Amino acid sequence: RFLFSGTPGVGKTTLGKELASRAGMSYINVGDMAKEGELYDGFDEEYDCPILDEDRVIDELEDKMSEGGVIVDYHGCDFFPERWFHIVFVLRTENSFLYDRLESRGYKGKKLQDNIQCEIFQTLYEEAVLSYREEIVHQLPSNTPEDLERNLDQIMQWIEQWMKDNN
Numbered sequence: 001r002f003l004f005s006g007t008p009g010v011g012k013t014t015l016g017k018e019l020a021s022r023a024g025m026s027y028i029n030v031g032d033m034a035k036e037g038e039l040y041d042g043f044d045e046e047y048d049c050p051i052l053d054e055d056r057v058i059d060e061l062e063d064k065m066s067e068g069g070v071i072v073d074y075h076g077c078d079f080f081p082e083r084w085f086h087i088v089f090v091l092r093t094e095n096s097f098l099y100d101r102l103e104s105r106g107y108k109g110k111k112l113q114d115n116i117q118c119e120i121f122q123t124l125y126e127e128a129v130l131s132y133r134e135e136i137v138h139q140l141p142s143n144t145p146e147d148l149e150r151n152l153d154q155i156m157q158w159i160e161q162w163m164k165d166n167n
Helices: 012-023 030-037 054-067 095-104 109-120 123-131 145-166
Strands: 002-005 026-029 040-044 049-052 070-073 087-092 137-141
Touching (some): 002 123, 012 145, 026 030, 054 070, 087 123, 095 109
Parallel strands (some): 002 070
Antiparallel strands (some): 040 049
């Protein structure tokens, strides 16, 4: 069971979907799941986005997570139970790449600046290290298509090793 975390726009969804396809795992985008199930607890006017109801998300995911073979994709990670994940990957992107990606998604003003600052200050990496055992938290560069391929190869090797060690 994997968690892909990181600032919006770092490539979690691209990596998660491709890995799920290659490894035969199921992929869950928490943002999409929340939208489909209306798992919200209000609306944030400042950031122009719904507020996730974390308790309902946990309830929704509990059965899927106990089955294993799951990749979870969400920018935040501090509300997921530690027992759910064997490994946590925090994707990192250089600001020049990230700025362009977020701008192309329509991010602007405070929302754009706060997400860039979140990446500069490693906010989500620190959240992951504080939420999970440090030895299961890993940073992955996510700037170029070559980074994506390297990350996929590295994670596939990790999966193969994990399967040998745990079966």
